[in-house]
Amino acid sequence: MFFTMIIKVALKAMLANKLRSTLAMLGIIIGVGAVIAMLAIGSGAQKAIMDRFTAFGTNLLTVRPGQKGTGGVMSGTQQNLTVEDGIALTEVPGVSAVAPSVSGRVQVKYLSKNARTDCTGTTVTYFPIRNYEIESGKPFNDLDCDAMARVCVIGPVTATNLFGAEDPVDKTIKLNGINFRVVGVLKAKGDQGYYNPDDQAIVPYTTAMKELFGLTYVRDITCRVADDSDIDKTQEAIFAVMRKRHRVQPGQPDDVEIRNQAEFLTAATQATDTFTYLLGSVAAISLLVGGIGIMNIMLVSVTERTREIGIRKAIGAKDRDILRQFLIEAILMSGIGGVVGVALGIGIAKLVPILTHGSFQTLIQIPGIVIAIGFSAAVGIFFGYYPAVRAARLDPIEALRYE
Amino acid sequence: MIEAKDLVKTYVLGGQTVHALDHVSVHVDPGEMIAIRGPSGSGKSTLMNILGCLDRPDGGSYILGNEDTRLIPQNRLAALRNTHIGFVFQTFNLLPRMSALENVELPMHYAGRREAKKNALEALRLVGLSDRTHHEPNQLSGGQRQRVAIARALVNNPTILLADEPTGALDSRTGEEILSLFKELNSQGRTVIIVTHDSNVAKHCQREIFLMDGKIAAPPTPANSPSLLLTTDH
Numbered sequence: 001m002f003f004t005m006i007i008k009v010a011l012k013a014m015l016a017n018k019l020r021s022t023l024a025m026l027g028i029i030i031g032v033g034a035v036i037a038m039l040a041i042g043s044g045a046q047k048a049i050m051d052r053f054t055a056f057g058t059n060l061l062t063v064r065p066g067q068k069g070t071g072g073v074m075s076g077t078q079q080n081l082t083v084e085d086g087i088a089l090t091e092v093p094g095v096s097a098v099a100p101s102v103s104g105r106v107q108v109k110y111l112s113k114n115a116r117t118d119c120t121g122t123t124v125t126y127f128p129i130r131n132y133e134i135e136s137g138k139p140f141n142d143l144d145c146d147a148m149a150r151v152c153v154i155g156p157v158t159a160t161n162l163f164g165a166e167d168p169v170d171k172t173i174k175l176n177g178i179n180f181r182v183v184g185v186l187k188a189k190g191d192q193g194y195y196n197p198d199d200q201a202i203v204p205y206t207t208a209m210k211e212l213f214g215l216t217y218v219r220d221i222t223c224r225v226a227d228d229s230d231i232d233k234t235q236e237a238i239f240a241v242m243r244k245r246h247r248v249q250p251g252q253p254d255d256v257e258i259r260n261q262a263e264f265l266t267a268a269t270q271a272t273d274t275f276t277y278l279l280g281s282v283a284a285i286s287l288l289v290g291g292i293g294i295m296n297i298m299l300v301s302v303t304e305r306t307r308e309i310g311i312r313k314a315i316g317a318k319d320r321d322i323l324r325q326f327l328i329e330a331i332l333m334s335g336i337g338g339v340v341g342v343a344l345g346i347g348i349a350k351l352v353p354i355l356t357h358g359s360f361q362t363l364i365q366i367p368g369i370v371i372a373i374g375f376s377a378a379v380g381i382f383f384g385y386y387p388a389v390r391a392a393r394l395d396p397i398e399a400l401r402y403e
Numbered sequence: 404m405i406e407a408k409d410l411v412k413t414y415v416l417g418g419q420t421v422h423a424l425d426h427v428s429v430h431v432d433p434g435e436m437i438a439i440r441g442p443s444g445s446g447k448s449t450l451m452n453i454l455g456c457l458d459r460p461d462g463g464s465y466i467l468g469n470e471d472t473r474l475i476p477q478n479r480l481a482a483l484r485n486t487h488i489g490f491v492f493q494t495f496n497l498l499p500r501m502s503a504l505e506n507v508e509l510p511m512h513y514a515g516r517r518e519a520k521k522n523a524l525e526a527l528r529l530v531g532l533s534d535r536t537h538h539e540p541n542q543l544s545g546g547q548r549q550r551v552a553i554a555r556a557l558v559n560n561p562t563i564l565l566a567d568e569p570t571g572a573l574d575s576r577t578g579e580e581i582l583s584l585f586k587e588l589n590s591q592g593r594t595v596i597i598v599t600h601d602s603n604v605a606k607h608c609q610r611e612i613f614l615m616d617g618k619i620a621a622p623p624t625p626a627n628s629p630s631l632l633l634t635t636d637h
Contacts, residue, residue, distance in 0.1 A: 002512040002519075005505060012500040311496045314457060315555065316485020316513040319478065396457050400496070 010329040013301070014336075024297035025337035027290025028379065032341025032372045033348060034283035036364070040349035042276025044362035049268045053261060059228050060129065061235055062259040063089070063221040063242065079217040080255055083205065085245055086123075086221045092241055094234035096226040099126035100218040102208050108154075108201060109174040110162040117158055118200040119175060121208020127153075129224045132197075137169040137184030145204040148211070153184040157199040175201060176212055231262055284375070290337065291379035298330050298387035309391050310399025323392040330384020331377055338376030342369055404468065404594065405431035405454065405563065411462035412449050412617075423449040424460065425617040431563070431596065436589040438605035439598045440622070441614035448567070450614065451598045455565045456484045468562050485514050489556025493568035495548040497540040503527065503551045504536040510559045526554040530584060546577035553584060563594040570604055582607045 014021040063085075065078045086100035101122035108117050126132070127139050140151045152175065159168045159182075168182045180203065189197045209215045225234045235258050242248075242256045302309070309322055346369075349362040412424040423446045431437060441447040452458035453465060456472060465472045467487055475483060484490075497506050504523050511519035527536055530550040540548055549569060556564055566585065570578030586607060589595045597608060602622075605611045613622040 005501075005508075005512065009498075009501060016500065307496070308498055311492075311498060312509070312513075313481065314455070314484065314490050314496075315510045316481055316559070318481040318513070321513055397452055400457075400492075 006325055006328050007332065009325070010332050013305075013329065014333065020297060020300075021333065024293050025290075025333055025340070027293035028287065028334050028337030028376050029290075029341040029344060031283060031287030031290040032338050032376050033344035034286055035280060035372045035375075036342060036345025036368055037348035037352070037362075038279035038283045039276060039368035040345070040362040040364045041352060041360065042272060042279050043365055043368075044349075044353075044360065045275065046269060046272040047363050048361050049272060050265070053265045053268070058261050058265055059225045059231060060261045061223045061225060061231065061238060062261075063223065063238060064219070064257045064259065065217075066253070066255045066257050078255060080246060081218045081221060082216075083218060085242065086218065088241055088245055089221060089223055089238060092223070092234065092237045094225055094227065094230045094237065095223045097125045097129050097224040098221060099123050099129050100205060100221045101126060102205060102213055102215055102219050104208075104213050106175045106201065106212060107177070108158065108162060109177075110168075110171065113162050114174075115158070115161050117155075118195065119208065119212060120200060120202050121205040121212065122202060123205055126202065126222070129222055132189075132202075133187040134184045135187040136167070137182070139184050139202075140204055145206050148206040149204060150178060150180045150207060150211075151183045151204065152180040153186060153202045154182055155186050155196075155198040155200045156188045157196060158201060159185045161199070175203070178211055228262070231260065235260060287372075287375060287379060290376075291334070291383040294330055294334050294337075294380060295383035295387060297333075298326065298384055299390070301329070302326065302387050302391040305391075306394060306399045306402040309394050310396050310402065313394070313396035314400060319392040322394075323388045326388035326391045327381065327384050330388065331380035334376045334380030334384070335373075338373045341376065342373060345369075345372070404433045405429060406466040407454065407463065408465075409463035410450070410453060410460045410465065412446075412453065412458075412460050422446075422617045424453070426463070427614070427617070427619055428463075429454070429612060431594060433562075433594055434589070434592050435610075436586065436595040436608045437597070438608040438611040439596060439614065440600065440602065440605045440611050442600060444616075445614040446617040447598050447600075447614050449617075451565060451567055451596075454563075454596065455488050455490060456480050482514075485510055486559055487562040489553075489559070489561040489564045491549070491552050491556050491564065491566035491569045493571040495540070495545075495552045495572070497548055497551055497555075499540060502537045502539055503532060503543065503554075506540070506551055507555045507558050510555060514559055516559070522558055523554070526558040527551070529557060529588075530554045544577075545573050546580060549573065549577075549581050550584065553581075553588075557588070557593075563596055564588065566595065566597045568599055568601075569597060570601070571599075578604075 063081065065080050067078070083100055086098050089095055090098045099122050101120050103118060103120045105116055106119040108115055123145060124139055124141055134153070135156060139153055140149065144151050154168060162168065162173060163171070168185055171182050172179050173182060174180070186198065191198070203212070205218070223238065225231050238258060239254055243254065246255050248255055312322060346364055349364050352360050352362050407427070407429040410424045410427045414421045414423055427450060439447050439450060449458070453460050456467070467483070470483070472483070498509070504520070504527065507523035507526055508519040511522055524536065527533055530553050532547060532550050532554065535543060535547060540551070543551065570581055573581060582604065585595050585597065597604060599605060611622065613620050
């Protein structure tokens with residue numbers, strides 16, 4: 001009852017000085033808005049990177065040829081990975097699936113339409129390992145690989161480029177002039193920036209090596225590890241198998257490299273975390289400045305209302321009653337600033353992806369909002385306390401005499 | 404009920420010691436209506452501040468009700484003001500942006516009492532403002548504002564009503580109305596102390612205490628009034 005009266009008085013005091021109150025709150029509004037918007041942008045960037053990695057699985061180890069040369073002089077990439085290496089890796093404990101692959105650029109042609117696209121030759125295990133799903137048709141199978149069948153699975157963008165609205169399944173296209181039957185179309189994954197998985201053709205590795213590229217070596221072997229926590233142990237086991245198979249003498253360096261997606265992910269996450277903290281702390285500083293603005297206006301308000309304080313004391317207000325009144329006013333001011341700031345921050349977070357045409361994604365963080373509101377209320381208490389104490393300690397006779 | 408003995412209050416103003424109160428004793432019985440009168444600088448405001456527990460004397464004793472105010476710690480003086488004293492000021496001193504009702508409720512809230520609204524409405528009825536409860540001070544006339552201030556002073560049922568020049572900011576007719584209100588409240592048994600410089604106001608009271616240079620003095624008659632003395636000196 002009395003509490004609602006205090007809040008009413010505080011709100012009326014604010015309304016009586018609209019411009020001044022708004023300017024005082026502006027610091028908090030901008031501060032809170034900035035915290036929320038910056039955290040949303042930071043988290044959005046992080047999520048974009050995470051999505052890019054998880055689209056291909058985080059539990060993958062990619063074995064690639066090491067660099068050729070001795071004594072620190074590297075003279076190019078070795079060609080030493082074979083399909084048999086891949087078969088051997090299926091025996092390594094912890095490895096649940098293996099897919100060797102070769103790749104290159106090819107000319108694709110259907111009737112009069114043609115384009116250049118990436119072509120990967122691999123096994124049927126490649127699809128689950130790389131999280132590829134089939135939109136229509138089906139993937140090729142082991143028999144196709146054994147038979148060096150001229151079949152292919154194409155990405156949805158390639159399908160649209162060649163076929164338009166027509167269904168590509170069971171149609172025949174030409175890859176580098178050779179007829180291939182389309183058996184399936186991939187489900188869209190979205191452009192990854194450095195390459196587009198939706199614009200490619202996937203064919204059996206046997207066909208690709210022999211007929212398209214004329215290779216006897218594979219480019220890489222991707223291994224999926226059954227359990228994420230075993231990834232380091234499995235990596236060591238793969239190195240050991242490869243040394244044995246390639247007869248690397250003890251003391252010689254490994255002749256293959258292994259790329260670990262999880263390591264990549266950790267590094268990327270750390271980078272975006274730093275980015276987020278940086279943005280967040282800049283925003284927190286503006287919140288601090290906003291608090292000083294509130295303190296300034298509260299000091300002015302206490303001076304202006306000296307007489308009111310005197311009257312309140314004369315009719316029986318204790319020091320703590322006056323303290324409470326001014327503290328509530330300060331908290332209310334920073335609280336309202338905080339709420340408006342949240343709205344502003346969410347607004348910016350929603351606007352950024354639209355204004356940048358989707359190249360900046362944002363992710364609004366509920367904990368960020370809670371922290372920002374809590375922080376702004378804390379700013380109100382912290383910066384409102386000193387002016388409130390000044391008001392509470394006024395001498396009633398002096399205060400009543402104040403003109 | 405009010406027993407003030409040998410009150411002493413001195414100020415140092417510009418290096419000079421001013422004896423605002425010099426051994427002043429005041430006794431007021433319950434139900435009395437008295438005036439404290441004196442020219443400006445006579446110490447009547449200082450006396451009022453001490454009687455109203457806004458200030459403490461440097462010497463002497465002050466017993467209000469049956470409490471010795473010297474024994475009350477500083478932070479409890481506010482509670483004493485709240486329950487024992489009802490202040491009425493020359494310039495009304497209502498809080499802006501609060502309705503008449505809210506102004507009157509305020510002392511009850513500070514006392515932590517229940518039924519603030521009911522009691523505030525009753526106090527407003529007593530001063531004849533039942534139809535103005537939701538007006539803010541700037542929507543009321545001077546006389547009405549002073550009535551709200553009196554209702555605020557009454558609401559906690561204090562031991563004494565302490566009025567500082569209550570008619571000073573009002574025209575004479577409204578001033579008379581306010582003084583009749585005080586008389587009426589006094590006739591209902593309330594103790595009223597009016598601080599004034601105006602002998603016409605003091606005439607409404609049962610007796611007056613005249614202060615001159617911080618001491619109780621005989622009130623000036625036309626024969627010994629300071630202004631007349633000055634003229635006869637010529």
